[in-house]
Amino acid sequence: MRRRKFSITLMWMGTVLAVLCGLATAQQALDLDGHAVNPFAAASGKPVVLIFLRRDCPVSGRYAPVVQKISREYADRASFWLVYPDRTDNPQDIRKSVADYGYQLPVLRDPEHALVKLSRVQITPEVAVFDGDRRLIYDGRIDDWYIDLSRARPAPTAHELRDAINAAAARTTLAHKEVRGVGCYISDVE
Amino acid sequence: MSFPLRIILFGLLSSTFAPMLAAQSSAPASQLTFNRDVAPIVFRSCSTCHRPGEAAPFSLLNYSDVKKHARQIADVVRSRAMPPWLPEPQELKFADELRLSDADINRILTWVEQGAAEGAPADLPPAPKFVQGWRLGQPDLVLKAEKPFILPPEGTDTYWNFIFRLPIQETKWVKAVEIRPGDKQYVHHANILVDRAHASRQRETEPGAGFGGMEIRIESQAFDPDSHLLFWKPGTIPYVEPEGMALRLDKGTDLVLNTHLQPSGKPEVIQPSIGLYFTDHPATKLPMLLQLENDLKLDIPPGQKDFLVTDDFTLPVDVDLMAIYPHAHYLGKDIRAQATLPDGTKKMLIYIPQWNLNWQAVYRYAEPVLLPRGTVISLLYSYDNSDANPMNPNHPPLRVNGGNRSTDEMCHLWLQVLPVNFDAANGDPRMALQEALARHNVEKNPADFEAHYNLGAMLQARGNLDAALAEYEAAVKLRPEDATGNNALGAALVEGGRPAQAVSYLQAALKARADYFDAHYNLGFALAQQNDFAAAVDQFQTALRLQPQDAAVEANLGAALAEMGRYADARVHFQHALLLDPAQPIAKENLEALKEMNPR
Numbered sequence: 001m002r003r004r005k006f007s008i009t010l011m012w013m014g015t016v017l018a019v020l021c022g023l024a025t026a027q028q029a030l031d032l033d034g035h036a037v038n039p040f041a042a043a044s045g046k047p048v049v050l051i052f053l054r055r056d057c058p059v060s061g062r063y064a065p066v067v068q069k070i071s072r073e074y075a076d077r078a079s080f081w082l083v084y085p086d087r088t089d090n091p092q093d094i095r096k097s098v099a100d101y102g103y104q105l106p107v108l109r110d111p112e113h114a115l116v117k118l119s120r121v122q123i124t125p126e127v128a129v130f131d132g133d134r135r136l137i138y139d140g141r142i143d144d145w146y147i148d149l150s151r152a153r154p155a156p157t158a159h160e161l162r163d164a165i166n167a168a169a170a171r172t173t174l175a176h177k178e179v180r181g182v183g184c185y186i187s188d189v190e
Numbered sequence: 191m192s193f194p195l196r197i198i199l200f201g202l203l204s205s206t207f208a209p210m211l212a213a214q215s216s217a218p219a220s221q222l223t224f225n226r227d228v229a230p231i232v233f234r235s236c237s238t239c240h241r242p243g244e245a246a247p248f249s250l251l252n253y254s255d256v257k258k259h260a261r262q263i264a265d266v267v268r269s270r271a272m273p274p275w276l277p278e279p280q281e282l283k284f285a286d287e288l289r290l291s292d293a294d295i296n297r298i299l300t301w302v303e304q305g306a307a308e309g310a311p312a313d314l315p316p317a318p319k320f321v322q323g324w325r326l327g328q329p330d331l332v333l334k335a336e337k338p339f340i341l342p343p344e345g346t347d348t349y350w351n352f353i354f355r356l357p358i359q360e361t362k363w364v365k366a367v368e369i370r371p372g373d374k375q376y377v378h379h380a381n382i383l384v385d386r387a388h389a390s391r392q393r394e395t396e397p398g399a400g401f402g403g404m405e406i407r408i409e410s411q412a413f414d415p416d417s418h419l420l421f422w423k424p425g426t427i428p429y430v431e432p433e434g435m436a437l438r439l440d441k442g443t444d445l446v447l448n449t450h451l452q453p454s455g456k457p458e459v460i461q462p463s464i465g466l467y468f469t470d471h472p473a474t475k476l477p478m479l480l481q482l483e484n485d486l487k488l489d490i491p492p493g494q495k496d497f498l499v500t501d502d503f504t505l506p507v508d509v510d511l512m513a514i515y516p517h518a519h520y521l522g523k524d525i526r527a528q529a530t531l532p533d534g535t536k537k538m539l540i541y542i543p544q545w546n547l548n549w550q551a552v553y554r555y556a557e558p559v560l561l562p563r564g565t566v567i568s569l570l571y572s573y574d575n576s577d578a579n580p581m582n583p584n585h586p587p588l589r590v591n592g593g594n595r596s597t598d599e600m601c602h603l604w605l606q607v608l609p610v611n612f613d614a615a616n617g618d619p620r621m622a623l624q625e626a627l628a629r630h631n632v633e634k635n636p637a638d639f640e641a642h643y644n645l646g647a648m649l650q651a652r653g654n655l656d657a658a659l660a661e662y663e664a665a666v667k668l669r670p671e672d673a674t675g676n677n678a679l680g681a682a683l684v685e686g687g688r689p690a691q692a693v694s695y696l697q698a699a700l701k702a703r704a705d706y707f708d709a710h711y712n713l714g715f716a717l718a719q720q721n722d723f724a725a726a727v728d729q730f731q732t733a734l735r736l737q738p739q740d741a742a743v744e745a746n747l748g749a750a751l752a753e754m755g756r757y758a759d760a761r762v763h764f765q766h767a768l769l770l771d772p773a774q775p776i777a778k779e780n781l782e783a784l785k786e787m788n789p790r
Contacts, residue, residue, distance in 0.1 A: 057247075150546060
């Protein structure tokens with residue numbers, strides 16, 4: 001009995017590892033030239049902020065100035081990446097969109113949703129904030145500007161992304177680790 | 191890869207199991223499909239706006255479009271945020287109702303829950319056909335805004351006004367207007383106001399530049415009430431006036447397009463066009479816009495959740511109600527208008543349980559609603575100035591009053607009505623309506639300057655000069671330094687043959703506004719009537735500098751110069767007046783008189 005159970009466990013572990021190795025390249029995010037990129041490798045211990053956007057999502061668009069303001073303000077303290085999870089998006093279209101909105105941030109495509117799963121995000125625009133140890137400390141909305149798809153506050157009253165970056169830099173924890181955003185579902189483009 | 195192991199496993203598991211879940215739910219007998227069950231709803235209720243070049247941010251024209259937004263669509267139809275339609279269903283039906291039925295909503299929700307299957311190609315209804323370009327064909331006149339407005343990438347909602355100077359040389363009758371607001375994705379709604387007296391031009395920094403502002407007021411010179419609600423919102427099909435109705439546009443009239451714009455995240459170039467469709471038939475039916483309001487009651491304490499404002503107006507004539515347009519800003523919550531007929535029957539005219547300024551609209555009734563004389567029209571609006579209202583412009587809430595800025599509040603209800611069953615021998619029934627409304631406003635707010643002013647203007651237009659003077663005097667007493675009030679009182683005194691009394695009011699008007707054309711003109715007139723021609727010439731010359739194209743000023747300046755014996759100078763001004771308007775009667779008559787005096 002004992003030996004049998006042990007061997008089954010080993011086999012199961014083996015299967016997982018094999019699958020893991022097999023998918024390692026397919027599940028990586030890509031830059032707009034098609035090269036696999038690991039946003040954590042470049043961060044050298046700084047917190048990493050992934051910002052998930054859909055080109056066809058008007059809420060994603062309206063947040064562009066907000067994202068740029070926050071990323072400029074926190075440029076020294078965190079490393080920011082735009083992530084486009086729609087697998088039907090081609091790099092030229094993404095490039096054009098990024099230029100139209102005047103973004104100055106590095107861009108990733110995430111056609112296999114590797115970063116989506118890692119980040120647990122569901123909506124665009126949502127963000128994931130990882131601390132220097134690559135622990136996910138927050139995923140969800142940028143702030144509470146939008147109430148629902150037809151109503152937005154005149155100005156946000158809660159600033160989850162800023163709070164999360166501050167917490168990541170200070171290595172403290174947040175009361176709300178997940179607050180869902182308002183916008184377009186990422187699962188609709190799976 | 192060096193992601194944390196725990197999360198990698200999470201990812202792998204979910205991707206391994208997802209196909210299994212999908213397989214389990216594949217096509218049972220009761221499964222709804224896009225082609226059979228959902229496409230007919232989408233084509234009818236979504237695609238009009240959700241297609242290239244239209245207002246909606248993405249297209250919904252086929253399965254793959256809809257699939258890419260399936261869960262989002264489920265959310266917005268469940269909450270009835272889409273299609274945008276604020277009023278509750280009621281007995282009096284509106285035209286072009288966008289509201290989805292409960293059955294349609296359930297069909298969409300079930301389809302999404304079941305995995306949003308495409309279905310058999312044979313089930314797909316034909317794709318909707320849309321007219322490209324101008325919906326009613328090439329307009330008789332197309333006007334494009336002279337200068338674009340650059341919408342900044344960020345910030346809150348923006349309101350911009352474009353002035354269209356009509357290039358028509360004679361009066362035209364308009365049966366339809368199509369507003370093309372430029373890039374429709376960023377224009378929430380647009381409204382055209384008819385400005386017959388160029389009242390808006392002074393707000394432009396340079397001609398054609400346009401000007402900012404959410405609410406605009408347009409002064410008019412004569413009784414010429416607004417008659418049409420010229421409104422665009424996403425998905426609007428241009429409205430063709432019914433038989434006998436048309437909008438009158440004269441030479442020199444300006445159209446002011448008031449647009450509500452929403453920043454997109456990047457700079458956008460907004461340059462609207464409007465297309466006018468003319469008819470050869472002058473209007474025989476003359477509707478007018480009735481405005482119920484109670485802005486002065488808007489003094490909403492912070493924290494107040496349910497601040498009620500009402501207004502009740504009794505109709506002095508029978509009318510057909512054609513359309514209704516409620517208007518409040520961000521604190522508006524529950525918006526209703528109802529009619530109590532003389533027999534006591536109550537009819538809900540409109541009920542919007544959750545007001546949303548972003549989706550304000552003109553609602554036209556499917557059939558005109560007859561409201562007999564004696565009907566009381568009631569406005570009942572409630573406002574939420576608490577933190578529970580997420581649209582509250584102030585956080586924490588502040589006291590809010592009525593006003594034109596988007597952070598102020600408003601309580602307006604416009605009704606397009608057509609007087610019916612009247613005896614034309616008793617004069618224009620619209621005047622009776624307007625006078626009753628002006629009187630109602632004075633009774634409602636005895637200390638309101640504008641109420642007295644408007645009643646005065648109405649009485650003056652109806653030839654009741656003594657009563658008009660009393661109202662203007664009341665208005666000036668309330669605002670002794672107001673340019674418009676003093677000018678109106680002065681002008682009425684001149685009209686009543688009391689130029690000596692008029693002078694001090696007209697001077698007060700000019701003290702308040704030195705470049706006030708009307709007041710210079712009226713003061714010149716009052717001085718000339720008292721034979722002080724030198725002073726009159728001064729006033730007319732100043733007026734002419736302010737409006738060099740005004741034939742009447744040229745003619746009056748000529749007349750005053752002639753009275754002073756300066757015939758050669760007078761002749762030049764008469765000739766100028768006739769160049770500007772060949773039919774100018776004073777110039778014509780005086781030029782003849784000069785010829786007789788000195789035939790050369």
